[in-house]
Amino acid sequence: MARDTSEAAPGSSVTRRVRRTVLIGAAVAAVVVATAPFQLDIYTKNILIRAFFLAALAMTVDVLWGYTGILTFGQSAFFGIGAYACALVATHYGFGPFWFAGSFLLALLAAVAVAWLIGWLAFYHGASPLYASIVTLALPIVLVQLIFAGGRFTGSSSGISAFPTYYWAFETWFWIAGGYLIAVTALGYLLVSSDFGRLLVAIRENEERCAYLGIPVSRIKILLMMAAGAIGAGAGFGYAAFTNVVAPELGGFLLGTELLIFTALGGRGTLIGPVLGTIGIDVTASYLSGSLPFLWKLITGVAFVVVIVLLPQGLIPILGKGLRRLWPFPRAAARDAVVLRGFEPTTPHGETRSAPLRTADLLRHYGSLKVLDGIAIESRGSELLSIVGPNGAGKTTLMRCISDGGERSGGEVYVNGTEIGRGSPQSVVALGIGRSFQNTNLFETLTVGECLMLARWRIDGASLFSRRNEVALPTPALGILEATGLDKALGTETRNLSHGQKRGLELAMVLATEPSVLLLDEPTAGLTKAERTAIGSVLTSLARVHGLSILLIEHDLDFVRDISDRIVVLHQGALLMEGTVEEVIASDLVKAVYSGQAVETAS
Numbered sequence: 001m002a003r004d005t006s007e008a009a010p011g012s013s014v015t016r017r018v019r020r021t022v023l024i025g026a027a028v029a030a031v032v033v034a035t036a037p038f039q040l041d042i043y044t045k046n047i048l049i050r051a052f053f054l055a056a057l058a059m060t061v062d063v064l065w066g067y068t069g070i071l072t073f074g075q076s077a078f079f080g081i082g083a084y085a086c087a088l089v090a091t092h093y094g095f096g097p098f099w100f101a102g103s104f105l106l107a108l109l110a111a112v113a114v115a116w117l118i119g120w121l122a123f124y125h126g127a128s129p130l131y132a133s134i135v136t137l138a139l140p141i142v143l144v145q146l147i148f149a150g151g152r153f154t155g156s157s158s159g160i161s162a163f164p165t166y167y168w169a170f171e172t173w174f175w176i177a178g179g180y181l182i183a184v185t186a187l188g189y190l191l192v193s194s195d196f197g198r199l200l201v202a203i204r205e206n207e208e209r210c211a212y213l214g215i216p217v218s219r220i221k222i223l224l225m226m227a228a229g230a231i232g233a234g235a236g237f238g239y240a241a242f243t244n245v246v247a248p249e250l251g252g253f254l255l256g257t258e259l260l261i262f263t264a265l266g267g268r269g270t271l272i273g274p275v276l277g278t279i280g281i282d283v284t285a286s287y288l289s290g291s292l293p294f295l296w297k298l299i300t301g302v303a304f305v306v307v308i309v310l311l312p313q314g315l316i317p318i319l320g321k322g323l324r325r326l327w328p329f330p331r332a333a334a335r336d337a338v339v340l341r342g343f344e345p346t347t348p349h350g351e352t353r354s355a356p357l358r359t360a361d362l363l364r365h366y367g368s369l370k371v372l373d374g375i376a377i378e379s380r381g382s383e384l385l386s387i388v389g390p391n392g393a394g395k396t397t398l399m400r401c402i403s404d405g406g407e408r409s410g411g412e413v414y415v416n417g418t419e420i421g422r423g424s425p426q427s428v429v430a431l432g433i434g435r436s437f438q439n440t441n442l443f444e445t446l447t448v449g450e451c452l453m454l455a456r457w458r459i460d461g462a463s464l465f466s467r468r469n470e471v472a473l474p475t476p477a478l479g480i481l482e483a484t485g486l487d488k489a490l491g492t493e494t495r496n497l498s499h500g501q502k503r504g505l506e507l508a509m510v511l512a513t514e515p516s517v518l519l520l521d522e523p524t525a526g527l528t529k530a531e532r533t534a535i536g537s538v539l540t541s542l543a544r545v546h547g548l549s550i551l552l553i554e555h556d557l558d559f560v561r562d563i564s565d566r567i568v569v570l571h572q573g574a575l576l577m578e579g580t581v582e583e584v585i586a587s588d589l590v591k592a593v594y595s596g597q598a599v600e601t602a603s
């Protein structure tokens with residue numbers, strides 16, 4: 001089965017990506033060539049070479065902050081590591097082609113190792129974005145302190161100067177710096193416009209949802225940090241080799257903050273904005289700092305505040321809009337037509353597993369407040385088990401404890417026979433759990449097609465430098481898309497969908513991960529009667545035809561009665577009752593709980 005959306009833009013996505021990559025590379029190359037130093041004075045040549053190396057560094061800040069949402073103050077540290085690797089080896093060990101190449105390699109390795117450590121500290125499971133920013137803030141501060149403490153070896157606060165280097169002509173260094181900038185910007189563009197780039201945007205928009213789709217968010221961020229660190233160190237190495245002067249400020253906190261300002265001014269999340277912004281601002285600032293030594297910081301500071309307040313997207317997007325009016329070209333390849341294919345899921349029809357999900361003595365407390373107390377439930381394959389109970393009974397907490405090993409305070413959770421331990425959501429997804437949330441939890445600026453591709457990431461992977469436009473989905477996911485009309489809206493951004501369609505998309509995304517146990521938290525909340533009926537019949541078919549084990553939290557008891565095989569009733573964090581639909585509906589105990597009467601629970 002294959003369906004093609006009707007929104008195909010002219011030209012293949014590959015052609016457009018190549019065209020846009022060439023365009024981005026050409027724009028940077030144009031700046032480099034336009035400033036070619038044949039008639040420039042030495043001062044200007046110096047400034048431009050420095051600006052090109054810094055622009056390459058700012059490009060990495062944009063990939064980390066603009067695209068992935070990692071607010072990093074620490075990129076300057078990698079620049080400093082690269083610069084000091086060059087200076088220290090040349091000063092203390094030796095100089096020549098072997099030493100030069102060796103120190104370049106050392107710079108890259110040292111940056112990658114430090115980035116790995118910082119990434120590991122900043123992005124361990126459960127760390128908040130604020131914590132990650134503080135860790136990156138500490139990095140340049142620690143590095144500068146180490147340089148100070150290094151005494152004569154590192155040159156302390158004076159740095160190191162006049163170490164041996166290649167005294168090539170300014171023109172040669174100009175092309176090295178410009179070439180490095182063009183190469184890393186083109187590489188950066190290929191990355192952010194690929195499937196992997198789509199993943200970075202998804203992490204920025206909704207990291208939690210990514211984790212529950214089985215995407216190893218922390219690992220991806222650490223790898224990105226390592227790549228960005230290596231590029232930054234390469235730039236720092238080049239700068240040190242060119243100037244043959246290094247000082248602690250090259251790896252300092254001030255430069256780290258300035259890079260954020262350059263990125264914001266140029267246009268966060270545009271790649272070309274921070275590159276051109278850095279060149280423009282650094283060159284202007286260098287001139288102003290010469291002629292107006294006390295005023296230039298004030299002027300750039302005021303410009304920063306004005307742009308942030310009046311043009312929060314930065315300067316380059318505004319210029320880009322103007323250019324696009326004069327010379328229209330296709331927008332980002334992100335909106336390429338997406339083709340859907342369906343396949344039968346691997347779970348055999350009607351397979352009945354004994355207990356794909358089991359909890360034993362599950363406990364969750366917040367301080368002295370016991371929210372779940374000794375919950376033992378078991379769900380069977382090909383079964384729809386509803387979890388009901390008054391507000392605050394602990395239903396959502398139960399789902400959290402099943403889907404994230406770090407959530408529970410005690411007890412065990414077994415998924416397909418494996419105890420989840422303290423595993424992260426993505427490791428629990430790998431065991432066969434799929435979870436949808438009480439509140440719709442999507443990626444606002446991604447299209448329906450992109451969201452579906454994202455949901456397949458764990459199984460299909462994502463290419464680093466290319467972009468697919470076809471996604472294969474298990475037939476149940478396709479069924480949900482058809483039932484909610486989403487198969488006709490694959491190019492629509494999710495923020496423009498109706499509430500019902502958002503709920504449908506969320507369910508389709510969970511099903512796309514091919515779970516054997518489905519945890520659904522009020523999947524029909526806010527839906528019309530017709531939409532509820534459609535979802536209800538899909539759920540029953542998932543359980544009975546496709547053999548899934550479904551745990552469903554619902555407040556609509558009529559809906560529960562119509563579709564459930566069994567019901568579990570929670571009350572004040574304890575298991576009140578478990579039985580067939582008829583048993584639970586006939587229970588006086590359950591009626592008493594729902595009418596607000598005081599009821600004794602087992603615990």
Ligand SMILES: Nc1ncnc2c1ncn2[C@@H]1O[C@H](COP(=O)(O)OP(=O)(O)OP(=O)(O)O)[C@@H](O)[C@H]1O
Pocket residue numbers: 366369371389390391392393394395396397398
């Ligand atoms: N982070 C938290 N800190 C303290 N208490 C919490 C926290 N999260 C949940 N609780 C408490 O745990 C109890 C159970 O909450 P939970 O959301 O699991 O209930 P629920 O049965 O899903 O309710 P509802 O049907 O309203 O969604 C509530 O009393 C809630 O206030």
